Amino acid sequence: MAEALLQAEGLVKHYPAGRSGLGRGRAVVRAVDGVSFEILPGETFGIVGESGCGKSTLGRLLLRFEPPTAGRVLYEGRDVCGFDARRLKAFRREAQIIYQDPYSSLNPRRRVGELIAEPLEIHGIGGPAERRERVAALLGEVGLRPEHARRFPHEFSGGQRQRIVIARALALQPRFIVADEPVSALDVSIQAQVINLLRELQERFRLTYAFISHDLGLVEYLADRVGVMYLGRLVEVAPCAAICADPLHPYTEALWSAAPMPDPAARRRRILLAGDVPSPIRPPPGCAFHPRCREAFDRCREEAPLLREVAPGRRVACHNR
Amino acid sequence: MGAAAVLSISGLRTEFRTRRGPVAAVDGLDLELPAGETFGLVGESGCGKSVTALSILRLLPRPAGRVAAGSIRFEGEDLLALPEAAMRRIRGNRISMIFQEPMTSLNPVLPVGFQIEEVLRKHRGLSAREARAEAGGLLARVGMPDPQSRLDDYPHQLSGGMRQRAMIAIALACRPALMIADEPTTALDVTIQAQILELISRLQAEFGMSVLLITHDLGVVAETCREAAVMYAGRIVERAAVARLYARPAHPYTVGLFRSLPRAVGRGGKLTPIPGTVPHPAELPPGCAFQERCFQRHAACREDPPWAEVATGHFARCWKPLG
Numbered sequence: 325m326a327e328a329l330l331q332a333e334g335l336v337k338h339y340p341a342g343r344s345g346l347g348r349g350r351a352v353v354r355a356v357d358g359v360s361f362e363i364l365p366g367e368t369f370g371i372v373g374e375s376g377c378g379k380s381t382l383g384r385l386l387l388r389f390e391p392p393t394a395g396r397v398l399y400e401g402r403d404v405c406g407f408d409a410r411r412l413k414a415f416r417r418e419a420q421i422i423y424q425d426p427y428s429s430l431n432p433r434r435r436v437g438e439l440i441a442e443p444l445e446i447h448g449i450g451g452p453a454e455r456r457e458r459v460a461a462l463l464g465e466v467g468l469r470p471e472h473a474r475r476f477p478h479e480f481s482g483g484q485r486q487r488i489v490i491a492r493a494l495a496l497q498p499r500f501i502v503a504d505e506p507v508s509a510l511d512v513s514i515q516a517q518v519i520n521l522l523r524e525l526q527e528r529f530r531l532t533y534a535f536i537s538h539d540l541g542l543v544e545y546l547a548d549r550v551g552v553m554y555l556g557r558l559v560e561v562a563p564c565a566a567i568c569a570d571p572l573h574p575y576t577e578a579l580w581s582a583a584p585m586p587d588p589a590a591r592r593r594r595i596l597l598a599g600d601v602p603s604p605i606r607p608p609p610g611c612a613f614h615p616r617c618r619e620a621f622d623r624c625r626e627e628a629p630l631l632r633e634v635a636p637g638r639r640v641a642c643h644n645r
Numbered sequence: 646m647g648a649a650a651v652l653s654i655s656g657l658r659t660e661f662r663t664r665r666g667p668v669a670a671v672d673g674l675d676l677e678l679p680a681g682e683t684f685g686l687v688g689e690s691g692c693g694k695s696v697t698a699l700s701i702l703r704l705l706p707r708p709a710g711r712v713a714a715g716s717i718r719f720e721g722e723d724l725l726a727l728p729e730a731a732m733r734r735i736r737g738n739r740i741s742m743i744f745q746e747p748m749t750s751l752n753p754v755l756p757v758g759f760q761i762e763e764v765l766r767k768h769r770g771l772s773a774r775e776a777r778a779e780a781g782g783l784l785a786r787v788g789m790p791d792p793q794s795r796l797d798d799y800p801h802q803l804s805g806g807m808r809q810r811a812m813i814a815i816a817l818a819c820r821p822a823l824m825i826a827d828e829p830t831t832a833l834d835v836t837i838q839a840q841i842l843e844l845i846s847r848l849q850a851e852f853g854m855s856v857l858l859i860t861h862d863l864g865v866v867a868e869t870c871r872e873a874a875v876m877y878a879g880r881i882v883e884r885a886a887v888a889r890l891y892a893r894p895a896h897p898y899t900v901g902l903f904r905s906l907p908r909a910v911g912r913g914g915k916l917t918p919i920p921g922t923v924p925h926p927a928e929l930p931p932g933c934a935f936q937e938r939c940f941q942r943h944a945a946c947r948e949d950p951p952w953a954e955v956a957t958g959h960f961a962r963c964w965k966p967l968g
Contacts, residue, residue: 374834374835374836374837375834481922483922511689511690511861512689512861512863512902512905512906513689513901513902513905513918513919514918514922515905515918516904516905516906516907516916516917516918516919517918519907519916520916520918538834538835540835541864541906541907541908542907544907544908544912545907545908545910545911545912545916546907564912565912568912578836579835579836581839582835582836582838582839583835583864584835584838584839584842584862584864584865584867584868585864585867585868585908586863586864586866586867586891586903586906586908586909587867587891587908587909588867588868588887588888588891589888589891589892590867594839594843596836596839596840596843597836597839597840599790600804600805600806600807600837601834
């Protein structure tokens, strides 16, 4: 296997849950609860799961937006939390994020040119004239025009705004981008434009993506490998093609079977999960999925299964596999 | 089409007051909803699908929105001509509606049981005791776990999926002839979405009601509807049985939607997005509203396209329909 660009080792992130309440011990939200995987250079690693599974928190940990409660993130083999100021600055250039909502991630009072030039200014790259040139070039890369630099975000549609966000993320010539639901706020026809753009840019700049999404169709289409999260843990990691054809974890199986297919001829066996996702404040003991699992047996209620390799490149956390 | 229509809309024009003057969100919409089945109305944001639903129920925000023209016939009457009191007897009674976000349509300061009982008392004239029993029964029918004790829960105590179940219970309380579901699963996770879609399909069959399912999700339509219509810029541009629509879409916009869909294109396939964006309703070109984004635009598109029957029961508003 190629050397990983990024590696998560036993990542844990707990947040205090509101007021400490009546009891003594503070309740914690186990947003990410022991996650290990790696992202290879040049690949798109899809992170899927339903709301509250911890996928966005995981993305933030990968970028060192906050320190993990336990575990490490290794970037090119080095712990991102151990970076000195110089290395951290370099990491901040090389690792970028694209958020879901292009309405809230662009300052409405600044011109598009300023928004895209800001990372260059912060990192002291080029003079004003050079930056203007760079902004014009970046706008071109994402399919906008140089004169758009003078406009304000509200003058653009959602799809165009997301292009601006992407241009800004590209400004520092990053190697790694966390894309957190980058097209979920867009209509289908516009989604396709942005997805094509992300793919083109990946090829042109040899980008590595962590692609966080709840949209399985999208992940299926884009990702090379996929990690499926449930209640703060990875339940399965596998090449995308393998996971689509033959999901191993009962949750992965149910998730894929629940996603509606735009094909009336494909009448599939839908596995209906009973109930809701439990609270990450009080996850069930043992395997967190066991209360909704059709295959659960005694061991699942007591012992949390470890993510282990069951076939080359395929890892699953289930006592039954 | 076969079955009789439960509701017929003809020539509907719904306008909103804007700074630029009145703008039509829906213009010249004709739609016959088949009785006793689930009909899908698909389109992207701003196409007028929700405005159509609100026009049917006369729930447009006032004074900004109003129906400027058209008729909506339901059970022998034109809903648009009814006095408000008569409309109130239809709304929530013969036609009910569920929305995308149950948290905003349920009253947060009243227990869900009370909200279901209220409908039963007001519309069906049940006594408090009867209403209580019936409300528990309804919650059980919509698959609410532990229904009796849930009656006393407030909306915030329920999960998103359970809230949508409670909304559906309210919508079903009066055995409506037609239930309008506007993006009922869009705010929900896929596994919960699957539960709710299954529930809607099951209840549709059990109650023999008609369902108008409004959604942006072609996957949802494929799995729940027998027939569907596609909306673009305030009008219906295509209508067909779902099997036919997905196999041989005829309107270039519908074709464009499928080509934009990762799951329809498949891994390794190429997405072909629809160029440009939806024009503002005040700036629609004359003739076909889609012409500027269309891959087969030609001179005739400046004229209003005909509602062409491409095959039996398959219509497209286009000068050069495919399919």
